[in-house]
Amino acid sequence: MRWLSIRALIASSLAMSATGVGVSAAPEQHAKALEDVLSPGAKVYYPNSTEFTTLTTRWSALAEPKVNVAVVPAVEDDVVKTIRYANKAKLPVLAFNGAHAAITTLARMQGGIEIYMGQLSSVTIAEDQKTVTVGGGTLTKAVTDALWNAGKQTVTGTCECVSVLGPALGGGHGWLQGHYGLAADQFVSMNVVLADGTLHKIDASSDLWWAMKGAGQNFGIVTSVTSKIYDIEQYDWAIETLIFSGDQVEAIYQAANDHLSTVPVNIINWSYWLNIPGIDPDKPVILFYIIQEGAKSVDPAITKPFHDLNPISIDAESGDYRDLARWTQIALESAPCQKSGLANPRFPVYVKRYNVPAQKLAYAAFAAEVSGDSPFSSSIFMFEAYPVQGVQAVDSNSAAYAFRGDSILTAPLITYTPAGDELDQQAAQLGNKLRDIVHQGTGNEELHVYVNYAFGNESPQNWYGNEQWRQHRLKALKKKYDPKGRFSFFAPVA
Structure with a gap:
């Protein structure tokens, strides 16, 4: 199968993630008061306008914050004045910036001011x-x-x-x-x-x-x-995209442990589990990326163990750093970067290496819930294995980020069209179940969570580290x- 048609199938499948105005004043009153104090280039919107809807629409339509006024600052001082106004009016504020923040704790912001940062771009x-x-x-x-x-x-x-x-x-x-x-x-x-x-x-x-x-x-x-x-230093980048049947899950992740756990600093490995009906109509496939910096093609010594597993397809591309997002389906125009009214909760957990039996259990649970006509059929399970040499060279105590000892970021992304609380609960149950399987496979009592992917039911210890000194600080x-x-x-x- 030609790569262009594979790419189209993948894309199709992914598309299926100050003043005297008081707190009780109407949104338009707050908007008018803010307009009076902000710079001429700033913009202020309130509900019932196209601009307001565009600015307040989020990538994930689950547990969304409620916004009454949207401010688009033109200069830094507009942010200052908006915060001061919000303090005086006793209104909550929340900064909006790009896409992909989906944590459910954002829903605690009810009836406040959004500060949309888009004009502060330079x-x-x-x-x-x-x-x-x-x-x-x-x-x-x-x-x-x-x-x-x-x-x-x-x-x-x-x-x-x-x-x-x-x-x-x-x-x-x-x-x-x-x-x-x-x-x-x-x-x-x-x-x-x-x-x-x-x-x-x-x-x-x-x-x-x-x-x-x-x-x-x-x-x-x-x-x-x-x-x-x-x-x-290196202008060339290369990728091989291998697609495997889900039946090969154990062999794939055993090979990843054996051959990709101590790779050079210029090798990156990602994989996705997702439905591509044009390749396998019955169950999710495994999309496996091997990326190499400083090469026009990925080193055959790196790819051979995976070629030996007889993937459904192998496709190679070369280019430069700017091609990486397109190759991995996260470019501006890619389906996962669109705001399509879908709920997109994630359930991340860090691991040091793959527990192969846990991978098999997680795949079986994932396939059982997202195959066929499931409302979660557009979901994916993500595994991101970046080089860690530079991360681990930094003193772990030097920053609030706490998990430099972990190597692989895993996360099911449960994508669905919102249809009420019952479906939301089913999605949360599935995501937590999948995360629990992977976490139990680590053998660690502590749950380590990448805060930017967090669902929202985790604790500060899970997000920022379990050490008491971190929490106290x-x-x-x-x-x-x-x-x-x-x-x-x-x-x-x-």
Whole structure:
């Protein structure tokens, strides 16, 4: 089967994830009051307008926050003034930025102000070519493209439709993390609006710096960040996409343990379980990516153990770093980057290596619930194995991100069309069941969760580490910088 037709089948399957106005005032009154204090370039919308609907529509239509007024700041000071207004009017605020945040704790924001960061989009490379300053609303693709054109690169999240800061404030896994560490590890300084409506530039000299690198959504709204950048050393990238039957699940992940657990810094392995009826009409297939930096084709010594398993298809492509998102179905135009009115909860768990019997059990449970005419037939199970050398070279105590010792990020993504509480509960039950199978396979009592993929039923210990000193430090910083809990909707620390 030609790769173009495979690509179309995959895409089709994925498409199937200040003033005297008081709190009781109508949204239009708040909007008018905000318009009077914000800059001329700022925009303010309230319900019953097309713009409001567009700005408040989320990637996941599950447990959505309720918004009464949407503010689109044009300059940093607009964020300052919006926070101050919200404080005076006793309204909650929540920053919106790109796609893919789906944690159910966001639903705790009821009847407040959305700050949509889209106009704060900019990419400025320093004269010394060692750092880049990125506006708080800048999407990953804009940064990747601008840096690439200047012969530079840095660690960002992998999806083109997410902002740079969204993933980075929760740690931020990325294609280049094997070389340089997490996205948060690249931070040099940032401008952040705190809960009291004051704007501060902070860096490693601030006690807040530690918290912003892993739990940053709890402490303010970042209006810009300056991060380290690096010369591009390898312009060539290659990928092999192998498709296997689900019957081969044990052999595939045993081979991954045997041959991909200690690979060089330039090898990345992802896999998806998903329905592609044109390939297997009865059960999910396993889509297995092997990606290599610095090559025009993936090294046959790396791919041979998987070729020997006789996959349904093998397709190879070559290009550069900018092709990675398209190859892995997470480009701006890809189905998973669209806001289609679907619910998209995820149930992540970190593991150090694959437990092969657990993989078999998880696949059987997944296939039983998503095959055929299931309402969850568009779901996928994700396994992301990035190089960890750069991540683990950073002192684990240096940031709020707590899970540098883990190697593989797994997460079922349960996608469905919302149809009431009963279906939501069924989805949650399935996602938690699948996560529990994988977690039990680790043999660890502690559940380690990537906060950016979190469902919302996890604990702060699961998101930010079980060590008491971590929890105490986060709570102390929260008390100092946000004593009223103004920023407590995204995976709150307490």
